[in-house]
Amino acid sequence: MRTQVAIIGAGPAGLLLGQLLSRAGIDNVILERRSASYVLSRIRAGVLEQGMVDLLHEAGVGExxxxxxxxxxxxxxxxxxALHRVDLKELSGGKTVTIYGQTEVTHDLIDARQALGRxxxxxxxxxxxHDFNGASPRVTFRANGRTxxxxCDFIAGCDGYHGVxxxxxxxxxxxxxxRVYPFGWLGLLVDRPPAAHELVYANHERGFALCSMRSAGRSRYYxxxxxxxxxxxxxxDAFFDELRRRLPAAVGDAVMTGPSLEKSIAPLRSFVAEPMRFGRLFLAGDAAHIVPPTGAKGLNLAASDVRYLFDALREHYRDRSDAGLDAYSARALARVWKAERFSWWMTNLLHRFPEKDGFGQRIQQAEFDYLTQSRAAGITIAENYVGLPY
Structure with missing residues (x-):
């Protein structure tokens, strides 16, 4: 078999890269170790930055x-x-975020790839x-009992933290x-309208809580x-009781209970592997970095990696220039580290750490008070939350 770009992993990063490449006339093959049904069953994030929304439209999957x-x-x-609203649109110059589940993004990209016959x-x-440090990389695998x-010309490693x-x-x-954090998020998905029309992040003496959603009728709580x-x-019942304890009364009273569709615990970690290029192998998404979910940056960072990598590959094939490929790692990592900083900051602001004493808790309270009183602080959190420019 022969292709221009071999993409390892059929998660959102791999599928999005494949869709962009295909629309640009660049041949690619995606290899995924799991089944398509397994990939579609994974429950993941759903807060999309404006940049990712624009990129999905560019890929033809925004309808x-x-x-x-x-x-x-x-x-x-x-x-x-006490409840404080961060007005993203006003503080960021008109930018917003969009709630749309990662499962739905993946579904749209799989359908689009099938429609293109890729x-x-x-x-x-x-x-x-094999041989990604040379001029002729290749990938071996077994499918349908055959080796x-x-x-290929290049390999894009989009197969996640545990991938090959x-x-x-x-x-x-x-x-x-x-950095591994000493706690996790217990998450529950339920087919009930959300407790609030926007996300609510809560710092409470019993621990962090989050009210999120996947749609107008499906809620995600942590x-x-x-x-x-x-x-x-x-x-x-125990989950909902504890959730309500950690929320402001008005929000807690609005939580509608029901049987959980999915319940799991996600550990929190910050992880970056440098560089993100090794000869003709390029890492993208969770294969190169992990962020705590507090800042809603994981899926969005994968999208920005894909933006940079797609631009570089298109430049290589269209303009016969390798400038973008040579700059890929440094360019991607510059944005990765800013997102790591923001996710680390939000995690430290909102969670109760076992080692934190009264001093640390007072610092958290002072930080919150500053956010509520300073427009400059509001602008900082808003521009990071909606996504820094590509």
């Missing part, structure tokens, strides 16, 4: 997003029962990357930065729990 996505002009921060090989086993070999792409790089070529906590210890 359902426009029809079903919920445009949010702001969000709320809660401390000790190859995506699911349940590819033993995927192995296949895919020759980053693990194929010699460890001495990687510089890894990581509470901070110890890292060693188990989902089995939480009934739906």
């Amino acid at each position: 359902r997003l426009d029809r079903e996505g919920l445009v949010h002009d702001g969000f709320a921060l809660a401390f000790r029962g 190859p995506a090989i699911y349940e590819a086993e033993d995927v192995t990357l 296949e070999e895919l020759h 792409s980053r693990r194929s790089v010699p460890t001495d070529a990687l510089h890894v930065f990581e 509470i901070q729990v110890p890292l060693a906590e188990r989902v089995e210890n939480w009934s739906d």
Whole structure:
């Protein structure tokens, strides 16, 4: 088999890159170790920056997003029962975010790829990357009981934190930065209207809580729990009782309960692997970096990586210039680290840390008070939340 760009991973990053490349006339093949149904079943984030919304439109998959996505002009921060709204649109010069689940983004991209008739090989086993430091990279894999070999010009590693792409790089070529947080998010998905029409992030003496949503009729709620906590210890009733305790009364009273569609615990970590290019292998999305979900940056960072990588590949094939490819890692990492900083900052602002004493809690309260009183502070949080420019 032969293609121009071999894409490892059929998550949003890989599918979005493949869609953009295909529309630009650049041949590509996607390899995914899981089944298509498994990829579509993954419950993930759903707050899209304006830049990602624009990129999805450029990829030709914005029609359902426009029809079903919920445009949010702001969000709320809660401390000790006090509620403060951050007016994103006013503070950022007119920018907003859109609530549209990652599952829906993936669904739209899979449908678009099928409509173009582009190859995506699911349940590819033993995927192995070869010779990406040379001029002729290739990928071997097993599919339908046969060993296949895919020759290509470039490899895009979009297969996530646990994927084969980053693990194929010699460890001495990687510089890894990581911070693991001593808590996780217990999340519950329920088919009930959300408690508020915008997201509510709450800092409470019992721990962090978040009221989010996936649609006008489907809510996503989270509470901070110890890292060693188990989902089995939480009934739906126990979850909703604890959630209400951590929210301002008006918000807590509006929480509508119901049987959970999904319940899980997500650990929180900050992770960056540098660089993001190794010869003709380019890492994108979770393969290169992880952020805590507090700032809603994970999916959006994958989109900005894809923006930079697509532009660079198009420049290579259209203009015969490798300037974009040579600049890819530095360009992507500059935005990655800004998003890491913002996610780290929001995590520290909103969570209760085991080691934090009264001093640390007073600092959190002072930070919240400053945010509510300073327009400059409001602009800072708004421009980061809606997404820094590409």
